[in-house]
Amino acid sequence: MPARRQANANSESVDNYLKAILVLGGSTEQRVTSTALANRLGVAPASITNMLQKLAVAPEPMVEYERHRGVRLSPAGRRRALEIVRHHRLIETFLYEILDYPIEEVHDEAERLEHFISERFEERIAAKLGHPKTDPHGQSIPTMEGQMPVREAICLSEALAGGAYVIDSVGERDAETRRRLEATGLRVGIKLQVLPRTSAETCSVSIRRAGQPEDAIDLTAELAGGIRIVPFGI
Amino acid sequence: MPARRQANANSESVDNYLKAILVLGGSTEQRVTSTALANRLGVAPASITNMLQKLAVAPEPMVEYERHRGVRLSPAGRRRALEIVRHHRLIETFLYEILDYPIEEVHDEAERLEHFISERFEERIAAKLGHPKTDPHGQSIPTMEGQMPVREAICLSEALAGGAYVIDSVGERDAETRRRLEATGLRVGIKLQVLPRTSAETCSVSIRRAGQPEDAIDLTAELAGGIRIVPFGI
DNA sequence: CCTATATATTAGGTATACCTAAATCTCTGA
DNA sequence: TCAGAGATTTAGGTATACCTAATATATAGG
Structure with a gap:
């Protein structure tokens, strides 16, 4: 059974890879290494290679990938990653502000829910919160249009x-x-x-x-x- | 590769099978047929058989299953199914009451989120809503202890x-x-x-x-x- | 410049949750 | 009562997303 490299839909896993590439690439959008991703995602380096290859040849490629030279998000990948980060940070804010979560519990809950909320849910909590610019940890919330104030690293x-x-x-x-x-x-x-x-x-x-x-x-x-x-x- | 029948963790799929068995079994807890489940879940009958066999031999069995005679929830399965139904109906109520969702959109959102919210989330929205007894469709919300007022069919x-x-x-x-x-x-x-x-x-x-x-x-x-x-x- | 070592990729598996097609049961109705 | 129709199960695949072990590549240092 030779190399698998089929297209693949948006899944929780894909989301997490894209988010990791976004964060590790930073505002400079440097190429990110397999090892860095493997460390952050807690999976074997081989799994990283596999996923990157799939993401790179999907009908709508999510990353630009070259063997041994790391990856970078494609425009589509960046858009998706920023959407997930927006979800995450809006959910954290929501849990903290509306549901009175202790700050140390907002991350784990948001980490799961960020993949499953609809556009409507996103829009409704954003409205309820008055379209906040930062989450409870002080991090910028990307806009609906996928702009994220620089800063970060x-x-x-x-x-x-x-x-x-x-x-x-x-x-x-x-x-x-x-x-x-x-x-x-x-x-x-x-x-x-x-x-x-x-x-x-x-x-x-x-x-x-x-x-x-x-x-x-x-x-x-x-x-x-x-x-x-x-x-x-x- | 002969019959697969390993233990399996709580997954979204398992949740949906248990919920379907709960609903189709009704308050009488009659045995539920594969075909009924296949229809409700929109999967092939063979897939039902496979899943039921796995659920029946798990370390903590979720169903009582006999070849050709249908399934019934085990106490543990029933507990889990009721927990998911509680999640679903609380989320629906929450979306409707707090996030001003249109009634026809609450189901689909709840259907996804019900599998991923934590105990804390459940507890917090229940509190916020004043521990409601029914959801916006008028259906009973099971209690935290897994009691659901009869009615139904x-x-x-x-x-x-x-x-x-x-x-x-x-x-x-x-x-x-x-x-x-x-x-x-x-x-x-x-x-x-x-x-x-x-x-x-x-x-x-x-x-x-x-x-x-x-x-x-x-x-x-x-x-x-x-x-x-x-x-x-x- | 050329090799050792760290980094990355290929090859080959596993588990989950599906599928289709081919048996095999059950049970109804003549 | 017993055949056949319909329901169910078995057998054998697929796709995703992981894994380990073996191999290949790149580059830093001598």
């Missing part, structure tokens, strides 16, 4: 202690720094939580990787410098 | 013109009536819509089968007599 040194983030990009740097970074296991797509500051140094920061609470990692200004992050929990 | 002659129903049971009758009934294609599980009355005769009724709008069927009191129906759109 920030420097690791700007992260709030306690916040959960995903590494968005790791800037160019010398070989030695690169090696030290690599030793920490920090790569694009890795999820991390920022710990309270332990040093007064401007850009130094303590983090721990999601799922490995025992391993705190201290980053010098040099290491933290070019790491840009996005809040986890789009 | 009614005689075809009591049906409201314009209403959509599913045949719940076809009472005992003589061979001739049975044959005439059969000729109309009316069987348990068939979906139908009631047309405005054409005759003053107490129990006579005009219906058409869902999906066959051209074929109106006039039923005499004799034919309509023992047909019990449940509203479509649980």
Whole structure:
């Protein structure tokens, strides 16, 4: 049974891939690597390749994909991804404002419901909320037309202690720094939580990787410098 | 590859099977036939058999099933089915009362969302609505504990013109009536819509089968007599 | 410049939930 | 009572979305 690469409808899975590509690609729309996606989505890299191939050759292609060179959203893919993000953030706002959810519970609920609400539902909660511009976490809600105010990726040194983030990009740097970074296991797509500051140094920061609470990692200004992050929990 | 019959988690599909068995079994909890389920769920009879076998041998069996003799919900299956019906009807009420949906749109939205809302969501909308007892169509909302006020199946002659129903049971009758009934294609599980009355005769009724709008069927009191129906759109 | 290593892809499976076509039951009516 | 019609089940496929293991590619460093 050779390579499967058929067209495929909009499914929950597809939605999640598109959303991940949107977030990891950031406002710059850089190409996103399979590994970054695999990390973020929690699936095997092989599954990523498979899905990207399908998305790229669908009747209405959702991504631009080249072997070994990562992916980028197509206009259609971007439109869909932004729609899902809009759903997510509107639902979070709705749960928080109208149903009095505790803030820490809005994400998981929205994460499920975002795939299944209709246009009408979207429109009705937006109206009920007075067409809000940001969600309860302070993140911009894309417009109905698929515009999202830039912002998003920030420097690791700007992260709030306690916040959960995903590494968005790791800037160019010398070989030695690169090696030290690599030793920490920090790569694009890795999820991390920022710990309270332990040093007064401007850009130094303590983090721990999601799922490995025992391993705190201290980053010098040099290491933290070019790491840009996005809040986890789009 | 011989018979597949593994355990399976709660999925949207499973939910829909359980709900269908609940509705077609009615308050009497009669055994439900494969054909009735196939009709209601719009899948091939073979698919029904497959699913029922899996549900019957799951670690926590959802149905009691015997080859060629139909199914019935197990206590666990009934509990789950009632939970989904509660979700559905609470969501419908919520859409109607809080989000000002037009009544004819509440069903489809609820039909999707009922599978994905959390306990918290359920609890919050119930509270917001003042723990309603019935949905906007007048149907009872099962309690959190899984109690549903009886009622449900009614005689075809009591049906409201314009209403959509599913045949719940076809009472005992003589061979001739049975044959005439059969000729109309009316069987348990068939979906139908009631047309405005054409005759003053107490129990006579005009219906058409869902999906066959051209074929109106006039039923005499004799034919309509023992047909019990449940509203479509649980 | 050329290879080791990390990254990505191919190959081949699994599970769910469907399907069609071919048996096989059940039970009605003559 | 028993044949045949209709209902049901078995057998064998398909598509989606995963997986692991094996292979191929790219690039960084010597």
